[in-house]
Amino acid sequence: MDRLLQLEVFSKTAELGSLSKAAETLRMSNAAASRHLSALEERLAVRLIERNTRRQWLTEAGHEFLQRCSTLLNELAEAEGAVSDRALSPNxxxxxxxxxxxxxxxxxxxxxxxxxxxxxxxxxxxxxxxxxxxxxxxxxxxxxxxxxxxxxxxxxxxxxxxRRVLAAAPAYLARRGRPEHPADLARHDMLIYNHANDPYSLRLSKGSAAETVRIAPTLDSNDGQVIRAAALAGLGILIQPLYIVQGDILAGQLMPLLVDWELPLxxxxxxxxxxxxxxxxxxxxxxxxxxxxxxxxxxxxxxxxxxxxxxxxxxxxxxxxxxxx
Amino acid sequence: MDRLLQLEVFSKTAELGSLSKAAETLRMSNAAASRHLSALEERLAVRLIERNTRRQWLTEAGHEFLQRCSTLLNELAEAEGAVSDRALSPNxxxxxxxxxxxxxxxxxxxxxxxxxxxxxxxxxxxxxxxxxxxxxxxxxxxxxxxxxxxxxxxxxxxxxxxRRVLAAAPAYLARRGRPEHPADLARHDMLIYNHANDPYSLRLSKGSAAETVRIAPTLDSNDGQVIRAAALAGLGILIQPLYIVQGDILAGQLMPLLVDWELPLxxxxxxxxxxxxxxxxxxxxxxxxxxxxxxxxxxxxxxxxxxxxxxxxxxxxxxxxxxxx
DNA sequence: GTCTCTTTTCCGCCTAGTGCAAAAATGGAC
DNA sequence: GTCCATTTTTGCACTAGGCGGAAAAGAGAC
Missing domain, CATH: 3.40.190.10 (Periplasmic binding protein-like II)
Structure with missing residues (x-):
């Protein structure tokens, strides 16, 4: 038997002055309400509500217990409500x-x-x-x-x-020449972001043509900014997500390469x-x-x-x- | 399902860090403890204890709820204890x-x-x-x-x-004479305590002899002290519980009468x-x-x-x- | 990969809790 | 004193739900 329900039956009966009304409010039969209240009184070994078929009143023990358990029921409802609310209101x-x-x-x-x-x-x-x-x-x-x-x-x-791009500094291109075809990348200094899938194999496509180039990294790093800094210093050709180097490209500090070819996303x-x-x-x-x-x-x-x-x-x-x- | 038991399972699991230990402490099976905790979490629509077969820890919601429901369980135990105690310790x-x-x-x-x-x-x-x-x-x-x-x-x-006694003041007896036989009482002024059973019919017995005397009250009252005061003033013969007039008799202010006869208790x-x-x-x-x-x-x-x-x-x-x- | 231990879930059993209705009680109306 | 309406309590039959045991699943140690 739900002991909390026992407390609720007691509290509601005291509030409404009637077991029948408490039963109705708590959506249970009169018999069930009577049994819940009796079970509570038996568990506490004390009569909480003195009652007959026509009248009822709280005993002294009932008065004291009512105050305490009303408080408890309110606190529990508040605790449960607060914890349920937090599931809806993240903090x-x-x-x-x-x-x-x-x-x-x-x-x-x-x-x-x-x-x-x-x-x-x-x-x-x-x-x-x-x-x-x-x-x-x-x-x-x-x-x-x-x-x-x-x-x-x-x-x-x-x-x-x-999207990803290939890009290099003008100084690097002046020194090493500009790659005209994906195969040319094999002879260039490549700056690789090693957290990408299979970072040392580069697949480019143009229309229906596709080429896979195996590249040997001059430098590889797990930090996009490190790679970006190396490219800006003319150390090689980077391949990086566009969002990282778009500003450099617009500023003319990095030149996009093989722009007709598409890189894997x-x-x-x-x-x-x-x-x-x-x-x-x-x-x-x-x-x-x-x-x-x-x-x-x-x-x-x-x-x-x-x-x-x-x-x-x-x-x-x-x-x-x-x-x- | 006993919702209080759900709270107890949660509280004890958090305290001991193990559903199995909580089950053992609360004398239930592991399966039952698991169901109680799951039922509570379902009712609150929130995970209170994140757990697997090897480890567990309180969620943020679990932390907050634990503080509140520990308090609640303590308060309820105290309330129930107090009300049970008062049944044993009257106040x-x-x-x-x-x-x-x-x-x-x-x-x-x-x-x-x-x-x-x-x-x-x-x-x-x-x-x-x-x-x-x-x-x-x-x-x-x-x-x-x-x-x-x-x-x-x-x-x-x-x-x-x-025991009851018949008694009168010496002044009354000097004036009206002393009754020697129960029948004599019918001619005396009688002071009657009207809360007794059938106060106007007096049955006296001596050995196997018994006499019933019908008496007409000069004064009858529901207050023993009023009757006592009237007797002390010499207004008549009283019949009263001995405990009320024993002091007056010992002081000689009232004289016991027909002492060989027994009155109804x-x-x-x-x-x-x-x-x-x-x-x-x-x-x-x-x-x-x-x-x-x-x-x-x-x-x-x-x-x-x-x-x-x-x-x-x-x-x-x-x-x-x-x-x- | 295996072993050990804990949590979860399934299953069959059983009991506790249910509602209905009858019994009992109560108090007001007459 | 009797009748009536209403409430509380209790008996009864039924079933929903809670139980423990065991299997399933998972996780960490080795």
Missing amino acids: GMLRVTSSLSFAMIYLAPMLPAFRALYPKLSVQIIAANRYPDFIEAGIDVAIRTREQEPDSSIVVRRIGQM LTMNIAYQNRVRLPAKIRVFSDFLVNHIREHSHARIWMDATRQTTHTPSNSGRSIRKQNP | GMLRVTSSLSFAMIYLAPMLPAFRALYPKLSVQIIAANRYPDFIEAGIDVAIRTREQEPDSSIVVRRIGQM LTMNIAYQNRVRLPAKIRVFSDFLVNHIREHSHARIWMDATRQTTHTPSNSGRSIRKQNP
Whole structure:
């Protein structure tokens, strides 16, 4: 028997002065209400409501207990309401990790709008060019270019696909000449972003023609800004998402190369741990980011994004460490 | 499902860091504990404890809810404990009514010893020479001489039987002569206590002889002290419980009459409303009074009392008015 | 990959809780 | 005193739901 319901029957009976009315209010039969109240009195070994078929009144014990259990029922309702509400109204701290470039160019600029929508939610951006372990780093959300996670409990959701470009400084081109064909790249100094899929094999296509070039990196890094700085210094030809170097190109400090050829797109994903009930903050952030990218995307940087979860493991899958309370 | 048990499972799991340990502590199976916790999370629509088979930790919502429900569980245990304790440790106010004489001679003198035993219980003695309605007067206990109650919900329990005496002032006897035989009483001025059974018919016995005398009261009253005062003033012959006039007789102010003859005993009862669970204060007071009378009775005043409830109606019988909270 | 241990879920059983209706009680009207 | 309407309590039959055991699933240690 639900002991809370016993307290509710007692409280409501005292309030309304009638077991029958309490039963009606609590949507149960008179018999059930009578049994709940009797069970409570038996458990406490005391008569709480002295009553007959015509009248009833609280005993002294009943008076005292009523005050206490009314308070308790209110507090419980408030506690349960508060905790249910927080599932709908995200608050606390959200920890996001992404590349430095993505953080600078996309995450930071969009935060004011996000915070305006969710004032109780703090966002901490961890710019990292390695993939930290979710658990160890306390990461809620990661923006990543890789499409698969070794951890089966991580959900990967596509944000979109980005164009990439080949570009070099004018000084480099003056010194080493300009590549006219994809095959020429094999003889050039290449600056590679090693977090891309198969970064040392480059596939370019023009119309129906396609060429795959194996390149030997002069420098490879997991940091887009490092690669950008090296290219600006004339150390070689970079291949990077357009969003990172668009400003340099417009300023004439980097010259785009083989612009008639198309490079493979870079898929950008958001990843988070799958949970029985996804915390609201992760849900709202993901939705906001995807929508923000979609609304502010330029065709030259982003291809049309499709909302798609590429991998959803079973609900019981977890890979997490017990935290000290 | 017992919602309080759900809270207990959650609280204990958080405390011990393991559903299995919580189950063991709460003496239930692992399966049951798992279901209770899941049911609570479903009811609140939020994950309280993130967990897998190897580790678990509180979510933010879980942290907040744990603080609140730990408090609630403690408060409820305290409330239930307090109300159960009061059933064992009577407190509050007990209202007792009796005749003025009984109050002065028996109740008041025994109160110090009673209060020493039950310091939290206040006793209010309502000296009355009429029988007030239990409900209207808020009476808990009544000391009465009548043996039956019109209200079937009232329990009557015998305290004992008291000797009665005939006595008159010397001045009256000098003026009117001394009755030598019960029949002589018919020619005397009689002072009658009208709360006795059949107060106008007097049956006296000596050995195997018995005489019944019909007497016409010069004065009758429901107050023993009024009758006593009239006798002391020489207005007539009284018949009263010995305990009321013993002091006057010893002082020579009243002369006992027809002392070889025995008068009918006066039955003294305690009465209270029958209840499913008799409030502790009524129970302890009744027991104390009966035991006190037994221990301090003098053969000359009390005959041996027998513990006996003369009428116990069915438990559902009540005659009470709903009180405003 | 195997082992161990915990959590979750399935299954069959059983009991506790249900509503209905009758019994009992109560108080007001007459 | 009797009748009536209404409430509380209790008996009864039924079933929904909660149980424990065991299997399934998962996770970390080795």
